[in-house]
Amino acid sequence: MIQLALEMQAARGGLTLTDIEQRFGVSRRTAIRMRDAVLAAFPNADEVPSNDRSKRWRLDGAGARALSPTTADELAALETAAALFQRENLPDQADLLRGIGSRLKASMAADLMRRVEPDLAALAEAEGLALRAGPRPAIPNSLFATLRTAIKSCRKLSFSYAGRVKGQTETRTVRPLGFLYGHRHYLVAAPDGDGPAGADGAIRFFSLPQISRPKLLEQGFERDPGFDLRQLVAHNFGVFEEPPQDICWKFSAEAAAIARQFEFHPGQTVETLADGSLLVRFRAGGLLEMAWHLMCWGDAVEVLAPDALKALLPAERPVWPALP
Structure with a gap:
C-alpha cells in the first residue's frame, strides 16, 4: 500500500x-x-x-x-548500478546515478543517516562485480552529453562516422531517437528526411565508438509518437537488422539446468524432453550474433533450425562445460 x-x-x-x-x-x-x-x-x-x-x-x-524513508539497500542498489555502468564504460550514466545517491543522502535526516551508514558500509563490502573479460568500447564522455541534448530537444545531428574499412569516414546527418546498450553501444537514429522520425521504419544503428565530431544543428524534427525502441529490437537477437526466422536450439541434458536460467529472447518457449535435454524456440533475426553466443556453450547445444545458423557454427566446438 x-x-x-x-x-x-x-x-x-x-x-x-x-x-x-x-x-x-x-x-x-x-x-x-x-x-x-x-x-x-x-x-x-x-x-x-x-x-x-x-x-x-x-x-x-x-x-x-x-x-517510506530511503534505506541502505536502495542506496547500495544505486551504487551497484553505477558500478555496472562504469564497468561497461558508460561513466556519464554512472555519474548521474551517483549524483542521485548523493542527493538522497543529503535529504535524509541526520539521525536516519547515522543509522543507515553502517548498513550501507557493510553492503558496499559484501557486494561486488566480476570484471568481464575482453575489450570494451572506448567512448568519450562528452559524446553522450551532445547526443542526449539532441534526443531530448528533437534536434538534428551531424557527425563523422568511421567505416569498418580503415580510412573511410563519412559525414552523416540524422534524427536521433535513443541509445541501445550491449556488447557494443549504439545510437538509434533515422536518416535525415521528411516525415516523423521513426514512422517509416528507416532506422539505423550507429556504433558510438565510430562517431566523432558530433554537432547539434538548429533544425528540429518531429518524432513519431508511435515509435517504440523496445518493439524495434524485439524481433532481433542483437542489433543486426534481419528478417526474423524460426529458431530452435537443443541443449544437452548436462547443460539444460544452466540453460533454463537464461532468457535468450523475450518470446522464447522451452520444452524439456524425455532424455533431460532442453528445446528453446523463438522467432528472431540476427543469426551471426546468435552464432557468437552459442560458441560459449561449446558442444552442449545443437542448432535444429534454421540451416543458415547451423552453417555459421564450426563443426568442432569446445567440450562442455564451456561456461565458467
Missing part, C-alpha cells in the same frame, strides 16, 4: 486501475481494493481530469514519502 501511495504521488498524470494491475501483477478486483485502501488512508488523494475515458487518481503532498 505504501508503494502504491508513493507511485500515485509520483505520477503527474495519476494512475489508472490498469496501471495498478500491471505494476503490481494483481487482478482487477485487487487493484480496486488497493486503490480504495490508499484513498481511505490519504484524504488528499483525488481523481485527475484526463482526456481519455480511464479514471486516474493522484496523491498530492508529501504525506506518503514520510512512510
Whole structure:
C-alpha cells in the first residue's frame, strides 16, 4: 500500500486501475481494493481530469514519502548500478546515478543517516562485480552529453562516422531517437528526411565508438509518437537488422539446468524432453550474433533450425562445460 501511495504521488498524470494491475501483477478486483485502501488512508488523494475515458487518481503532498524513508539497500542498489555502468564504460550514466545517491543522502535526516551508514558500509563490502573479460568500447564522455541534448530537444545531428574499412569516414546527418546498450553501444537514429522520425521504419544503428565530431544543428524534427525502441529490437537477437526466422536450439541434458536460467529472447518457449535435454524456440533475426553466443556453450547445444545458423557454427566446438 505504501508503494502504491508513493507511485500515485509520483505520477503527474495519476494512475489508472490498469496501471495498478500491471505494476503490481494483481487482478482487477485487487487493484480496486488497493486503490480504495490508499484513498481511505490519504484524504488528499483525488481523481485527475484526463482526456481519455480511464479514471486516474493522484496523491498530492508529501504525506506518503514520510512512510517510506530511503534505506541502505536502495542506496547500495544505486551504487551497484553505477558500478555496472562504469564497468561497461558508460561513466556519464554512472555519474548521474551517483549524483542521485548523493542527493538522497543529503535529504535524509541526520539521525536516519547515522543509522543507515553502517548498513550501507557493510553492503558496499559484501557486494561486488566480476570484471568481464575482453575489450570494451572506448567512448568519450562528452559524446553522450551532445547526443542526449539532441534526443531530448528533437534536434538534428551531424557527425563523422568511421567505416569498418580503415580510412573511410563519412559525414552523416540524422534524427536521433535513443541509445541501445550491449556488447557494443549504439545510437538509434533515422536518416535525415521528411516525415516523423521513426514512422517509416528507416532506422539505423550507429556504433558510438565510430562517431566523432558530433554537432547539434538548429533544425528540429518531429518524432513519431508511435515509435517504440523496445518493439524495434524485439524481433532481433542483437542489433543486426534481419528478417526474423524460426529458431530452435537443443541443449544437452548436462547443460539444460544452466540453460533454463537464461532468457535468450523475450518470446522464447522451452520444452524439456524425455532424455533431460532442453528445446528453446523463438522467432528472431540476427543469426551471426546468435552464432557468437552459442560458441560459449561449446558442444552442449545443437542448432535444429534454421540451416543458415547451423552453417555459421564450426563443426568442432569446445567440450562442455564451456561456461565458467
